[in-house]
Amino acid sequence: MPVTDGASVSERTVGRLTLYRRLLNEALSAGTESLYSRELAERSGNSAAQVRRDLMVVGYDGSTAHGYSVRDLLKSLSDYLDRPGGERVALIGIGNLGRALMAYFTGRRPGLRIVAGFDKDPYRHGRVIHGCRCHPMNDLETCIAKEEINVAIVAVPGPEAQGVAERLVRAGVRGILNFAPVPLHLPAHIHVENIDLTMSLEKVAYFSRNGGTERKGNN
Amino acid sequence: MPVTDGASVSERTVGRLTLYRRLLNEALSAGTESLYSRELAERSGNSAAQVRRDLMVVGYDGSTAHGYSVRDLLKSLSDYLDRPGGERVALIGIGNLGRALMAYFTGRRPGLRIVAGFDKDPYRHGRVIHGCRCHPMNDLETCIAKEEINVAIVAVPGPEAQGVAERLVRAGVRGILNFAPVPLHLPAHIHVENIDLTMSLEKVAYFSRNGGTERKGNN
DNA sequence: TAGATTGTTAATCGATTAACAATC
DNA sequence: TAGATTGTTAATCGATTAACAATC
Numbered sequence A, B: 001m002p003v004t005d006g007a008s009v010s011e012r013t014v015g016r017l018t019l020y021r022r023l024l025n026e027a028l029s030a031g032t033e034s035l036y037s038r039e040l041a042e043r044s045g046n047s048a049a050q051v052r053r054d055l056m057v058v059g060y061d062g063s064t065a066h067g068y069s070v071r072d073l074l075k076s077l078s079d080y081l082d083r084p085g086g087e088r089v090a091l092i093g094i095g096n097l098g099r100a101l102m103a104y105f106t107g108r109r110p111g112l113r114i115v116a117g118f119d120k121d122p123y124r125h126g127r128v129i130h131g132c133r134c135h136p137m138n139d140l141e142t143c144i145a146k147e148e149i150n151v152a153i154v155a156v157p158g159p160e161a162q163g164v165a166e167r168l169v170r171a172g173v174r175g176i177l178n179f180a181p182v183p184l185h186l187p188a189h190i191h192v193e194n195i196d197l198t199m200s201l202e203k204v205a206y207f208s209r210n211g212g213t214e215r216k217g218n219n
Numbered sequence C, D: 001t002a003g004a005t006t007g008t009t010a011a012t013c014g015a016t017t018a019a020c021a022a023t024c
Helices: A011-029 A037-044 A048-058 A070-081 A096-105 A137-146 A158-170 A197-209 B011-029 B037-044 B048-057 B070-081 B096-105 B137-146 B158-171 B197-209
Strands: A087-092 A112-119 A132-136 A151-154 A175-178 A191-194 B087-092 B112-119 B132-136 B151-154 B175-178 B191-194
Touching: A011 A037, A011 A048, A011 A070, A011 B197, A037 A048, A048 A070, A087 A096, A087 A137, A087 A158, A087 B197, A096 A112, A096 B096, A096 B197, A112 A137, A112 B197, A132 A137, A137 A158, A151 A158, A151 B197, A158 A175, A175 B197, A191 B197, A197 B011, A197 B087, A197 B096, A197 B112, A197 B151, A197 B175, A197 B191, B011 B037, B011 B048, B011 B070, B037 B048, B087 B096, B087 B137, B087 B158, B096 B112, B112 B137, B132 B137, B137 B158, B151 B158, B158 B175
Parallel strands: A087 A112, A087 A151, A112 A132, A151 A175, A175 A191, B087 B112, B087 B151, B112 B132, B151 B175, B175 B191
Antiparallel strands: none
């Protein structure tokens, strides 16, 4: 039974849970039916204590005899992490990066689907890219309402990102994955996850000169 | 004068420094010649105390009268962050995502250039994409040595990533930006920065349902 | 049983923020 | 000067890890 919540969970913990899920799926494909915290720790690059603490939050109890049942744990993780019925995602900005993201997410995780694309370029309107139709920006609000979309990916140029994000929030979006290299200023209840490609590459460049920072596990 | 180093700097600090640099460049474009920690704090989404502490590590002193000189601070940041002569980067995997990354980084930051692409698909060998030639995987080691490359971007499918990463390290690469959704197991002195697109989207989806986690500033 | 693993709390570690004397 | 800002240390905060009784 999943924990009745109450305690809020950190961003890092949720990240690690999604990683565990992936590793558990791999294990299941390889025919492994049960796993110890120690094994999941090695594969994920975290400590065994952290794995146990993380798994506590999803409310699934392992056994001291066989560790964790892979199937049962996957079920608990899905109950904890996924929206029942699946998550419907909008993608704003169908440039080079946007199209690559379309391709990347298509079919990768069922239950996490990009169902609508938007671009200001009329040339792209009506086109279907990787099974997803591209709409004009004017249709943003109505389309997001009609399709019951809660999550959006912003892949527009930096100067346009803040305006687009504000429109998304007014349309009812609650979470944004932002690829534009600008800090978005939005209400506190909106969750924003920034992927700043240039910043990441600059960090790698810096530490490639100034010694590795043996950070463990996930980003 | 830049600090003679000694104290190692956290990954987060370096990330914020690159963000400050971007904001300072914007300010300079807008004609702003000096800035207070408070202003940089607002724009970056961090606290003023943190901005001051961060800027201390680059060894540039502001003045109590006018705050920080934008030009001089940019110079100090460049001295601190950049490799003299610029950073030469290799990109492994020229699929949808790889090509988008080529386009994204081309001309965005001079001094941070993708100078060689690699792919196992013979169809792509010899092609020039966004000004960068695509080589066969066999040439990886020789090409990286010849081009004096220290940093690589891995955009190959998950199952191939560990093998590719090990070859890169043997060839002399010291830092890797990894887009493959697998934890890389490499020597501790190699810096690995993971960008896990699915994990990031799953985190956004989770927190879009379970309340915003008003995280400040950068990722 | 003996040995290993679990859930869970206490101790540790590191990063952020608050505070303040020195400065302009 | 008075007010605001700086560099820098101390206090706070949160996350990770170590430890251990209970369990199989």
